Amino acid sequence: MKTCPRCNSSMDDNASFCSNCGYAFDKKKSIVPKIVIIIVLTAAVVVSIVVGRFAYNLSKANSYLQSLKECADLMMDGIDTLQDIYEDIDNALEKLPNEDLQKYVDLYNNAKTEAEELFDKIATYFE
Secondary structure, eight states: EEEEETTEEEOOTOOOOOOTTTTTTSOOOOOHHHHHHHHHHHHHHHHHHHHHHHHHHHHHHHHHHHHHHHHHHHHHHHHHHHHHHHHHHHHHHHTOOOOOHHHHHHHHHHHHHHHHHHHHHHHHHHH
């Protein structure tokens, strides 16, 4: 025998409705097990942590790449400045007729060639 929760009438265990007030007894209760709720919440927390960490690392990588780009830009500006200086020195040396300066010109040209090769190697890393 079961009792109606609305009117407290007694009735058969197999009854679907209360014969006194018409209350409908539910045979199936839709209760989600607590373990499913815990699993879903845990998964949401884990996904949030993973996504947050990924975003943080991406931000750090972008910052690092920006710093590298700025460094490369500074190096390229330095190379341009040195090339301008070399041109000025070339122009000045061409105007000097003194043959004693030839050994200095040769030293300068050797140093210039070595520096240009070095600058070319550096520039290829940033292309």
